[in-house]
Amino acid sequence: MPPERKRKDLDAVLLWHVDRFARNATESRLYRTALEVAGYKLLFVADEIPEGIAGELTLAVNEHSAAEYSLKLGRATLRGMLARVKGGRAVGRAPTGYRYTDAGTWEPNPVTFPMVQKAWAMRSDGFTLQEIHRVTGLYAQPDKFTKMFRNPIYIGEWHYHSIVLENFVPPACTPQQFARVQELMDAHATRTGWANGRHPRTIPSRYLISGLLYCGVCGARMVGTLQPPNLYYRCKRKYGKEHCLARHIRQDWIEPEVLKFVEYELLAEDKIPGIYGYMMQEYESTHRGRAQKVELLTERTRGLQNEISRLTDAIAYGDSPPSIVESIVQRQDSLDILHAELATLEAQPGPELTTLEEFTANIDTLRQKVSNAPRSQIKSILHDLISRIDATRDEYTITPKTPIP
DSSP: OOOSSOOTTOOEEEESOGGGTOSSHHHHHHHHHHHHHHTOEEEESSSOOOSHHHHHHHHHHHHHHHHHHHHHHHHHHHHHHHHHHHTTOOOSSOOTTEEEOTTSOEEEOTTTHHHHHHHHHHHHTTOOHHHHHHHHOOSSSGGGHHHHTTOGGGGTOEEETTEEETTSSOOSSOHHHHHHHHHHHHHHHHHHTOBTTBOGGGSOOSOTTTTTEEETTTOOBEEEEEETTEEEEEETTTTSSSOOOOOOEEHHHHHHHHHHHIIIIITOGGGHHHHHHHHHHHHHHHHHHHHHHHHHHHHHHHHHHHHHHHHHHHHHTTOOOHHHHHHHHHHHHHHHHHHHHHHHHHHSOOOOOOOHHHHHHHHHHHHHHHHHSOHHHHHHHHHHHEEEEEEOSSOEEEEESSOOO
16 A cells, blocks of 8 residues: 655655556556655656646546556457367466466376365364464465365366366365365354455445545544444554544544535536636646657757767768767667657647536536445545545545645
């Protein structure tokens, strides 16, 4: 997770491209907000991201483009994987206890397979994961056995998406052992409160403004917490060494207040012309900065070309010591880099210029989504519009990313 406090020796985070920043657009917005609040500046090498609202719009477009590309790539990759599986060959890492054959299938590993068989026999007899770990040593930690004891590959069945291949590998346990282990695992999941055996971190968050909410007393991030029957946000330093004295904030109070602010203040109809005017100022500033950067790169390119021409003329007149040849090579390398930067800059689409009517229609759509969209989508919208929320039990201050006229 991004840090809450800025390190004194670091001012910015350098990344190559937006699509290398996070797994999806929602996480990208969440991490960007956290880093910006902590005081870091994000720099993308392959993307020209302007300042202000235009930059936010450009980043949003790039994030969704990257997500679309990733989705298409994933579909194409899955088609290839499915074709391989239908042909009877394996994909991915071999399960514990097995290894790849020259034919692309899995076979028992003579070193680890006997230990896997012993692990299944012990678990079906009621031994704990810790006891199995001490005897077999198959994994570094006992909890790693959980995934193995849920995998039907150990009765010979390989499940890959919608494909089920029976007798794909020699089984490591009997069907009776597998069924008994599943009963034990289900009982353990019920006792520990995991939903269908899923770890709590794999379940979507119930807290709408997590990542945006900060303690109004000490400034630390606030996290969701459950105190039955209610959900709360509490300061992250509440139980730490610094022991913040801020009281918990009820979720059913702060979240409706934030949504009300977004719908009736931030996205209010009478605020739209002012926001649009601010966005146009940012657009003009970005356009000027882009043009100045192109002009600067072009001027530097011409200068290097002139220097190379002069050095080449010197060689033509017989004056060709090794230093001149080395200078030409160095300048040519610099020229190639400038050409690449210039080509990248010119190929990048600039922020789209919208009319006031189009901008108003987009805001209307956004306002409807805040009221009716699924919580995951509302959370994404809030991260697009809000920089941070400072709150105590009785009051709050919302800092939007766009100044309200």
